[in-house]
Amino acid sequence: MDLNDIVFKIKKTINYLEFYSVFMKLKKVGSTYMAICPFHMDSNPSLSVDINEGLWYCFxxxxxxxxxNFIMEYEDINFIESINYLIDYLNLDIDLKKYYQENELKIESISKEKSHSLLKLFSEYYNKVLLKTKVGKKALDYLESRGIDKELIETFLIGYCPKNIQNTLTFISKKNINIKDLINTGLIVEKGKDKYYEIMNSRITFPIFKGNKVIGISGRAIDDKMEPKYINTIGLQKNSTLYGLNITKNYIKSENKAIITEGYFDALSVYKIGFKNVVAIMGTNISQEQLNLLKKYCNKVLLILDQDKSGTEATIKLLLLFISNNFLVEISLFKGYKDPNELLVSNPEELKESIINAIDSFEFITNLYKLQKTQDKQNFLEKIIIPYLSYISNLLVFEEYLKKFSNISKIDIPYLKKLIKNYIKENKNIQNKLAQSKSLQVTQFTDTTYNLEKIVIKEYGDKLFILSFFFYKFELFLKILKEKEYLITEAFKNLNEVEEKLYEHLIKCKEDNTLPNSYLLYELKLEELIKIIAKIISKTNNQSLYDYSINILKNIYNKSIFEEIKEALKNNDLLKAKELQNKIIKN
Known part of the structure; x- marks a missing residue:
């Protein structure tokens, strides 16, 4: 059984309605099913599912x-991993790893999967060392001194790496792990022949999840004299995920709000006092990838960062980023303590109150404006207040904030609008519609609206598109072949290598009386076409799809005739050109 057969078996075995119902509540609308999209903040069902073809598309x-594609998007995994996921889901007796070993194939996704598995295994090992051995007692005491109890340790799989590597080497031997694979994860460093150093030794370990995978481990020294305080496994991209999201995403979705902290201990502290809709950004910056990740679950955030000067600066920076990405923002403030974890240890009730009584972002920045020295107020106005107001997309809220700030600052509204107008002109990433909705009369930025399908089809070409389309609407291919065979045979002349592969597969499926296997489309890197095909099928009935296919085939056919006419005219063969002209199919 090759990979092609595995994909075919999955598609033959799966019940599409049952599968998609695991992830979404489906509602039948006509001949299709609609659902709330899990990939963005969706209030009205905008995701369409075709349970006959297994295709989905969110409008x-x-x-x-x-x-x-669905599992790749939902679990943030690659194609090979999605196959493995579906094998497990269907309880199929297929060992994908064994398949690769037997065929002596080395695929990057498999080695990554091995790395993620080892990182998960060692996270569990370190967790066991922390909770169930004498070696971990010092680290356990340290965590308890910071308010982190055993329940949190178990939930977030926090661990401890022992100082003596011999414990780990014994574990490696017992589990029959190849030391070279472990070196590739960044957990072990080779110091010479048969000499190894454990990168996390004497550190508390925090596994960093992305979806259901551990993509790295961060270690915190329990001795404050030990430098650096934090260390990460090689290649860990913290800006691609959010700490704790694997545990808290459903709470965030339920509340439509994420509480944002800087570090691990702060997130754990907030979780402990009952606010389970929390994540840590693992620093004071947030990437667009992290913002997009949050958008899947909520459109409100509450920032609870360090309360020192750098923490306030980080809060302002993050506040503007969140507002510019259409999040509603609140700020939690408290006095006398540096961060949420410090407050948890001293006064957990006060930490709880600071979250309950969080203020909105407008109140936060206007309070800061009031605290500025007279000579600093203009700079604060231009650098903070004006960008903030420029990003407010709700017209009523914008007008209200503008009026309030004018009263606070004693600055005329026309002058404020002029500053906002200039800011928008200088920052074209702010959508023109914001400026227009606020009656600022900003010069319109031209933005051509494109038809997504046409762009993609043009990029790949009509032939490649319609051949890929027939993989999902094979019955139309057979119908056209039966009723208008010349269209198929003439349209698919002079194919390139990729087109030839698809065409040969379709013809073979007809001869063998089997269905086409979409694995070939993934193998040829045509995922973008699959998405467009899903969109077209989801919004079109079968008769219209038939007419649509005929029109594309006619266009391909006519284009080839036009090319032949041009060649005939170039050779002054007017008779042949006239004969060819009679072959053109008129709509």
């Missing part, structure tokens, strides 16, 4: 495809 965020 809100323009994501779509088949079952493999």
């Amino acid at each position: 809100g965020c323009n994501k779509g495809g088949d079952i493999f």
Whole structure:
């Protein structure tokens, strides 16, 4: 059984309605099913599912495809991992790893999967060392001194790496782990022949999840004299995920709000006092990837960062980023303590109150404006207040804030609008519609609206598109072949290598009386076409799809005739050109 057969078996075995119902509540609308999209903040069902073909498409965020794309998007995994996921889901007796070993194939995704598995295994090992051995007692005492109890340790899989590597080497031997694979994860460093150093030794370990995978481990020294205080496994991209999201995402979705902290201990502290909709950004910066990740679950955030000067500066910076990405923002403030974890240890009730009594972002920045020295107020106005107001997309809220700030600052509204107008002109990433909705009369930025399908089809070409389309609508291919065979045979002349592969597969499926296997589309890197095909099928009935296919085939056919006419005219063969002209199909 090769990978092609595995994909075919999955698609033959799966019940599409049952599968998609695991992740979304489906509602039948006509011949299709609609659902609230899990990939963006969706209030009205915008995701369409075709349970006959297994295709899905969201008209809100323009994501779509088949079952493999869905799992890749939902679990943030690659194609090979999505196959493995579906094998497990269907309880199929297929060992994908064994398949690769037997065929002596080395695929990057498999080695990554091995790395993630080892990181998960060692996170569990370190967790056991912390909770169940004498070696971990010092680290356990340290964590308890910071308010982190055993329940939190178990929930977030916090661990401790022992100082003596011999314990780990014994574990490696017992589990029959290849030391070279472990070196590739960054957990072990080779110091010479048969000499190894454990990178996390004497540190508390925090596994960093992305979806259901551990993509790295961060270690915190329990001795404050030990430098650096934090160390990460090689290649850990913290800006691609959010700490704790694997545990808290459903709470965030339920509340439509995420509480944002800087570090691990702060997030754990907030979680401990009952606010389970919390994540840590693992620093004071947030990437666009992290912002997009949050958008899947909420459109409100509450920032609870360090309360010192640098923490306030970070709060302002993050506040503007969140507002510019259409989040509603609140700020939690408290006095006398540096961060949420310090407050948890001394006064957990006060920490709880600071979250309950969080203020909105407008109140936060206007309070800061009032605290500025007279000579600093203009700079604060231009650098903070004006960008903030420029990003407010709700007209009523914008007008209210503008009026309030004018009263606070004693600055005329026309002058404020002029500053906002200039800021928007200088920052074209702010959508023109914001400026227009606020009656600022800003010169319109030209923005051509494109038809997504046409762009993608043009990029890949009509032939490649319609051949890929027939993989999901094979019955139309057979119908056209039966009724208008010349269209198929003439349209698919002079194919390139990729087109030839698809065409040969379709013809072979007809001869063998089997269905096409979409694995070939993934193998040829045509995922973008799959998404567009899903969109077209989801909004079109079968008769219209038939007419649509005929029109594309006619266009391909006519284009080839036009090329032949041009060649005939170039050779002054007017008779042949006239004969060819009679072959053109008129709509």
